[in-house]
Amino acid sequence: MNKALILLAHGSPDSRWQAPFEALESQLKPRVSTRLRLAYMELCEPSLETVVEELSKEGFDTLDILPLFFAAGRHLREDVPAQLEALNQHYPKVSLSLLEPVGQHQAFTNAIVNIVEETSH
Amino acid sequence: MNKALILLAHGSPDSRWQAPFEALESQLKPRVSTRLRLAYMELCEPSLETVVEELSKEGFDTLDILPLFFAAGRHLREDVPAQLEALNQHYPKVSLSLLEPVGQHQAFTNAIVNIVEETSH
Numbered sequence: 001m002n003k004a005l006i007l008l009a010h011g012s013p014d015s016r017w018q019a020p021f022e023a024l025e026s027q028l029k030p031r032v033s034t035r036l037r038l039a040y041m042e043l044c045e046p047s048l049e050t051v052v053e054e055l056s057k058e059g060f061d062t063l064d065i066l067p068l069f070f071a072a073g074r075h076l077r078e079d080v081p082a083q084l085e086a087l088n089q090h091y092p093k094v095s096l097s098l099l100e101p102v103g104q105h106q107a108f109t110n111a112i113v114n115i116v117e118e119t120s121h
Numbered sequence: 122m123n124k125a126l127i128l129l130a131h132g133s134p135d136s137r138w139q140a141p142f143e144a145l146e147s148q149l150k151p152r153v154s155t156r157l158r159l160a161y162m163e164l165c166e167p168s169l170e171t172v173v174e175e176l177s178k179e180g181f182d183t184l185d186i187l188p189l190f191f192a193a194g195r196h197l198r199e200d201v202p203a204q205l206e207a208l209n210q211h212y213p214k215v216s217l218s219l220l221e222p223v224g225q226h227q228a229f230t231n232a233i234v235n236i237v238e239e240t241s242h
Contacts (some may be wrong), residue, residue: 005241007233009191020224031234034241041123066240068191068233071132071139078169102236105143111232112128112145112189113152115223119187120126120155 004035004060006051009068009077011040018044021068035060041080048080052087052094062095070103124183125176126209127158129169131159131189131196139165142189156181162201167202173215174206181214 007028009021009106018040025038039051046054048065055063065075065084076098083097102108128149128219130142137163146159161201167175169186176184186205188197197219205217223229 003241005237007237012192012194016152016195016198017192020192024224024230027230028234028237031236031242034237036237064240066213066237070189071133071138071141073133075127076148077137099240101234105232105236106237107232107235107239108146108229109148111226111228112223112229113149116126116128116149116153116157116187116225118228119185119220120124120153 001062001067002060003057004005006063006065007036007038008048008065009040011043013043022042022101043074051086052091056091056094061093064099066099067101069101072101075079076101122183123181125181127172127184127186128157128159129186130161131158132164135162139188149176150163162196169204170208173212177212177215180213185218186221187220190222193222197222
C-alpha cells in the first residue's frame with residue numbers, strides 16, 4: 001500500500017480565492033509526513049481528476065481525500081462521490097476514500113474558539 | 122460600545138449542510154465570553170439581515186462579522202460588503218466590521234495540520 005492524501009477544496013475561477021489554499025498546501029507539506037496534494041472539485045486546476053491521475057502515475061494506490069469543506073452538503077454527498085465512482089472505473093487499482101470534511105473535526109471547532117477569542121478582544 | 126460577534130456562513134437550502142454550523146454555534150456559545158450569533162449570507166435563515174436587526178434591537182451597536190469561509194473570493198470581496206453597505210444605511214447607529222475569514226488565521230492552519238496527521242495514521 002502506497003498512500004497519499006488529497007486536500008480537496010471547492011474551487012473558484014478567482015485566483016485570489018485559490019491563493020490561500022495554495023498557501024495552506026505549502027505550509028502543510030513540510031509539516032506532515034504523508035505525500036500531500038491539493039485538488040479542486042470544480043472550476044479550476046489542478047482538478048481532482050488531474051491529481052488522481054498524477055498520484056496514480058507516481059505509484060500511489062491508496063488515496064484519502066480530505067475535504068476542505070465546513071459541512072457536507074450536496075457537493076460532498078452527491079457530486080464528489082459521483083466523481084470518485086468515475087475515477088474508480090478509470091483507475092481500478094487505486095483505492096479512493098472520501099473522508100469527513102475538516103469542519104467535522106474537533107480540532108477545527110477548537111481553532112474557531114481560539115479565533116473567536118482572539119478577535120473579540 | 123456594546124459588542125457582539127456574528128459568525129457568517131455561506132448558507133444552503135440543505136438542512137443537512139446547515140446542521141454542523143448550528144452545532145458549531147452551540148458548542149461555541151458556552152466557551153466564549155462574547156455575545157455570538159450564527160448568520161447565513163444567502164439561501165437560508167437566519168440571514169445576515171435578520172441577525173443584524175435582532176442584535177440591534179437587543180442594543181448591540183458594534184457588530185464584528187467573522188466569515189466561516191476558507192478564503193475571500195467574490196462573496197467576501199463584493200457580495201457581503203454590498204450587504205453591509207445596505208445594512209449601514211438602514212442601521213446608521215450600528216457599526217459593522219467584516220473580519221478576515223477564519224481560513225486566514227494561523228489557528229486554522231494548525232488545526233488542518235492536526236487533522237491531516239490524525240487522518241494519515
